[in-house]
Amino acid sequence: MRDVSKSFSTPQGGNHDVLRDINFSVAPGEFTAVVGPTGCGKSTTLSMICGTDQPDSGEVLIGGRPVDGIGDQVGFVFQADAVFPWKTVIGNIATGPRFRGMPRKEALAEAADWVRRVGLAGFERYHPHQLSGGMRKRVALAQTMINRPRVLLMDEPFAGLDVQTRQIMSDELLSLWELTRPSVVFITHDLEEAISLADRVVVMTAGPATVKQEFRIDLPRPRNTREIRHTPEFVKLHERIWEALRDEVQVAYRRSVTAA
Known part of the structure; x- marks a missing residue:
């Protein structure tokens, strides 16, 4: 993203700078997490990377x-379940x-492989309403990763899950990412999740959001996202990044209180 700016019209007829x-920039195969206060424009950033919205200026x-x-190089995993309720897991x-023209037999064979990779073997014929939240999220991940996107966008994908399931899904995400190594832009409000x-x-x-600071996470891979949070290196990184983030969260909070 180069000098990107974006604003939206307000109900009062003015402009709101987002x-x-x-x-x-995100390097090939790099996993980048983006954090910031609620409403600062993180999701708007993803919408422009995936092509569903255009910047007012910049590129x-x-x-x-x-x-x-919208191109075929980008995959998107949303916070809400984006699976088709009338289709089975494998479907x-x-x-x-199938949308890209692969014959049905080949598509189902490849899908069966991804079912196994996300730990859903035996649930191929289940429908989304028969699955837990974590299982539906695995379907969404496989549904996206099977297309081998060059860029993977994730907008708080684990926000609706309990703490234990979030940690399990984080480890599974890293395992799946290692298979094809897309460039990832991961939006989260959880600083520990971002660092791990x-x-x-x-x-x-x-x-209106701009990039305040970037932090290199020099923690070894492969990672166990639960265990790595107890290391001294992780704690130091958390303190440094929180120091940069805390002031922005406080500014956003004061604005919300004033507006109310």
């Missing part, structure tokens, strides 16, 4: 080419390959 001169590029619409996972997953953490300011 992003202002955003600059950051967004993937592989050196401007993003001018959901096979949707992408990422190669780099980007801190955004209270809106």
Whole structure:
């Protein structure tokens, strides 16, 4: 993202600046987590990377080419379940390959492999309403990863899960990411989650958002996201990043109290 700015019209007829001169890049195969106060424009950033929205100024590029619409290089995992309720587990996972023209038999065979990878063997014929929240999230991950996206966008994908399931899903995410190594942009409000997953953490300011600071996460891989949180290196990183994030959270909070 190069000098990206974005505003939206308000009900009063004015403009609300969401992003202002955003600059950051994600290297091939890099896992980048983005943190910032609620409402600072993190999700808007993802919408421009995936091509569902366009910046007012600046440019967004993937592989050196401007993003001018939804392309097949990008996968998106949302906070809410985005699986098809009328399809089975294997049918959901096979949707992408089928949409891209793969013969049904081949698509189902590849989907069966991904069912196994996400630990859902035996649940192939179940429908989403028959699964737990964590199991549905595994379906969503497999549904996205089977397409081998060059860029993987994740908007608080584990926010609706309990703490134990979140940790399990974090480890599973890292295992799946290692298979194809897409570039990841991971939005979260959980600073511990960001540090335990990422190669780099980007801190955004209270809106209109810009990049305040970036932190390199020099923790060894492969990682166990629960165990690594107890290491001295993790604690030091958490203190440094929280120091940068805390002021922005307080600014956003004061604004919300004033507006109320």
